[in-house]
Amino acid sequence: MGWNDGAAGDIVMQGVTTGSAAFAANGNGLLANVTWTAPSAGTITVSGRTWDAYGNRPGTWILFVSGTQMAGGNLAANSVRGSAGVTFGANLLSSQARTGIFITAGQEVILNQYGGTAGVEMSVAFTAVPEPLSSVALFRIAVLGGAILRRRRIPRIRRERLSHET
Numbered sequence: 001m002g003w004n005d006g007a008a009g010d011i012v013m014q015g016v017t018t019g020s021a022a023f024a025a026n027g028n029g030l031l032a033n034v035t036w037t038a039p040s041a042g043t044i045t046v047s048g049r050t051w052d053a054y055g056n057r058p059g060t061w062i063l064f065v066s067g068t069q070m071a072g073g074n075l076a077a078n079s080v081r082g083s084a085g086v087t088f089g090a091n092l093l094s095s096q097a098r099t100g101i102f103i104t105a106g107q108e109v110i111l112n113q114y115g116g117t118a119g120v121e122m123s124v125a126f127t128a129v130p131e132p133l134s135s136v137a138l139f140r141i142a143v144l145g146g147a148i149l150r151r152r153r154i155p156r157i158r159r160e161r162l163s164h165e166t
Contacts, residue, residue: 005051005080010121012053015114034111036124038103043129045099046070046109048122049086051079059116063088066107070096075116088122 006012013032038044050061052075062072073091076083085091089098103109109124 005082006053006119007081007121010081010119013113013118013120015059015116015118031112031114032118033113034120034122036109036122038105038107038126040105040128042103043127044101044103044109045125046088046101046123047098047125048088048111048120049081050088050111050113050118050120051075051081051083051086052077052116053119054117057116059113059118061111061113061118064108064110064112065101066103068096069093070098075113075118081119081121 011034013034015032044065046063046065050073052058056077057075058077059075060072061075063070071088071091071093073085076085079086092098111120111122113120
C-alpha cells in the first residue's frame with residue numbers, strides 16, 4: 001500500500017513505533033516533528049489535520065503551542081485525509097482554542113508524531129501586533145509634534161492680538 005489520500009503541500013511523517021527496538025534504544029523513542037516559529041509577537045490561528053498516510057499503521061500525535069499541549073489524538077488505522085475526527089479542531093483539549101492565540105517572538109507551534117506513518121496538513125495564520133516599545137515611541141513622537149505645533153501657533157496669536165489692540 002502507498003501514500004494514502006495526500007494532496008500537494010501535505011507532509012508525510014514516519015515516527016518510531018512504541019515497543020520497537022529503536023524506541024527502546026532511544027529512551028522515549030523518536031518523534032517526528034513539524035515546527036513553526038513566531039517571527040515576532042502576534043496572534044495565531046492553527047488549523048490542520050493528521051491521518052494514517054500509509055494504511056494500517058496507527059500512531060499518536062500531539063500539537064503544542066508555546067510548550068502547552070493544545071490537541072492530540074491517535075491516528076486511526078486506515079483513516080484518510082477527509083475522515084471524520086482527523087482535524088486539529090476535533091481533537092482540542094477542553095481548555096484550548098485554535099484561534100486568537102497570543103504568541104511572542106521565538107515561541108513555537110510543534111506537531112509531534114510517533115508510531116505509524118502520518119499524513120499532515122498544518123497551517124499557522126500569523127498576525128503581527130505592534131511591540132509595546134514601538135507604540136510608546138510613536139506616542140512620544142505624536143506628543144512632541146503636537147507641542148512643537150502649539151509652540152509655533154502661540155506667538156502668532158499673541159502678535160495678532162497686539163496688532164488689534166493698537
